[in-house]
Amino acid sequence: xxxxxxxxxxxxxxxxxxxxxxxxxxxxxxxxxxxxxxxxxxxxxxxxxxxxxxxxxxxxxxxxxxxxxxxxxxxxxxxxxxxxxxxxxxxxxxxxxxxxxxxxxxxxxxxxxxxxxxxxxxxxxxxxxxxxxxxxxxxxxxxxxxxxxxxxxxxxxxxxxxxxxxxxxxxxxxxxxxxxxxxxxxxxxxxxxxxxxxxxxxxxxxxxxxxxxxxxxxxxxxxxxxxxxxxxxxxxxxxxxxxxxxxxxxxxxxxxxxxxxxxxxxxxxxxxxxxxxxxxxxxxxxxxxxxxxxxxxxxxxxxxxxxxxxxxxxxxxxxxxxxxxxxxxxxxxxxxxxxxxxxxxxxxxxxxxxxxxxxxxxxxxxxxxxxxxxxxxxxxxxxxxxxxxxxxxxxxxxxxxxxxxxxxxxxxxxxx
Ligand SMILES: *Cc1c(COP(=O)(O)O)cnc(C)c1O
Numbered sequence: 226x227x228x229x230x231x232x233x234x235x236x237x238x239x240x241x242x243x244x245x246x247x248x249x250x251x252x253x254x255x256x257x258x259x260x261x262x263x264x265x266x267x268x269x270x271x272x273x274x275x276x277x278x279x280x281x282x283x284x285x286x287x288x289x290x291x292x293x294x295x296x297x298x299x300x301x302x303x304x305x306x307x308x309x310x311x312x313x314x315x316x317x318x319x320x321x322x323x324x325x326x327x328x329x330x331x332x333x334x335x336x337x338x339x340x341x342x343x344x345x346x347x348x349x350x351x352x353x354x355x356x357x358x359x360x361x362x363x364x365x366x367x368x369x370x371x372x373x374x375x376x377x378x379x380x381x382x383x384x385x386x387x388x389x390x391x392x393x394x395x396x397x398x399x400x401x402x403x404x405x406x407x408x409x410x411x412x413x414x415x416x417x418x419x420x421x422x423x424x425x426x427x428x429x430x431x432x433x434x435x436x437x438x439x440x441x442x443x444x445x446x447x448x449x450x451x452x453x454x455x456x457x458x459x460x461x462x463x464x465x466x467x468x469x470x471x472x473x474x475x476x477x478x479x480x481x482x483x484x485x486x487x488x489x490x491x492x493x494x495x496x497x498x499x500x501x502x503x504x505x506x507x508x509x510x511x512x513x514x515x516x517x518x519x520x521x522x523x524x525x526x527x528x529x530x531x532x533x534x535x536x537x538x539x540x541x542x543x544x545x546x547x548x549x550x551x552x553x554x555x556x557x558x559x560x561x562x563x564x565x566x567x568x569x570x571x572x573x574x575x576x577x578x579x580x581x582x583x584x585x586x587x588x589x590x591x592x593x594x595x596x597x598x599x600x601x602x603x604x605x606x607x608x609x610x611x612x613x614x615x616x617x618x619x620x621x622x623x624x625x626x627x628x629x630x631x632x633x634x635x636x637x638x639x640x641x
Pocket of ligand 1: 344380
């Protein structure tokens with residue numbers, strides 16, 4: 226087997242220099258654990274950035290991939306296959322079903338249609354293309370403006386990047402789409418001032434992921450809903466990171482009680498295979514005609530069948546109950562650390578999308594955690610982000626928090 230140095234060296238020589246990887250080569254995984262070249266074990270609080278919600282090598286996913294790969298992987302969207310319509314039906318049912326507990330009928334999208342892409346970014350691109358078509362239909366060419374939030378993250382293509390409210394991602398790539406207005410998260414006044422009849426879409430993450438785990442308030446989301454209705458604009462939720470179970474409800478908007486017109490999803494949907502989707506209410510969905518949007522790979526039989534299996538496993542193994550239970554425990558633990566440790570400031574988020582904001586840079590803590598056999602992830606310089614697999618148990622939280630406390634204490638000693 227190749228050594229770490231050989232593997233890293235090849236990448237240094239032949240890959241575009243876009244990633245600052247952690248010094249770790251992963252070779253296999255099982256459940257909430259990953260293993261490196263020396264078969265050292267790591268507890269996974271990252272899930273490949275919120276993708277591996279079923280952990281690694283889930284037996285039902287492995288079996289499904291094996292079976293389907295031996296039958297049919299790709300057909301293009303020129304032909305039908307068994308699984309794309311079935312997955313669309315399942316997703317449309319999920320976004321239109323109010324969660325039993327909340328019982329809020331507002332948080333239902335009603336009759337919907339889905340489009341399948343290969344990634345989250347592409348789901349955002351498709352969403353804003355659809356919102357443009359629907360906007361032009363009711364308000365002519367002028368109805369083209371997009372509203373997004375400062376500090377947001379929606380992806381790296383020109384459309385998605387134009388909606389991303391962070392200079393560090395935008396710098397060097399201008400000019401981006403000119404028709405985007407940014408407002409501050411939870412700023413009701415700013416929001417009201419920015420939306421008018423030329424607005425075709427309001428795009429936001431109900432919980433900022435890459436932006437540092439910040440939640441939109443229910444009041445803010447409700448005002449977005451009201452303004453979108455008044456001005457016949459599309460309310461688009463980017464649930465690529467917070468959606469599909471991570472908040473403890475299948476969609477985050479169900480927990481907030483405010484439904485969008487279009488929702489974009491991706492990360493965990495096909496258990497690690499590339500698949501994204503946007504789901505649009507019928508009255509927006511019917512603004513598009515054959516030939517106006519498409520993809521070669523999106524919605525193929527392998528990815529769609531695996532996504533159906535993913536959703537079945539989440540339901541049958543009652544994983545949302547686990548996300549709620551263990552998520553509450555993780556939140557208690559992080560809140561206690563934020564209160565007790567001088568190096569930590571604030572715990573944020575819910576379920577299995579949580580963050581701990583530090584007084585010190587997060588990356589060195591994440592680096593040091595590797596030597597302790599725990600994978601964390603940092604975002605926004607000072608935030609440790611927790612996106613564990615839905616299978617995580619309280620004993621795993623205990624192990625992670627032990628390591629985190631130890632490293633925070635060490636940082637404090639170094640600073641003193
Ligand atoms: C990851 C992410 C995206 C982009 O998805 P890709 O699959 O990386 O293209 C967009 N929005 C949010 C909120 C994300 O977390």
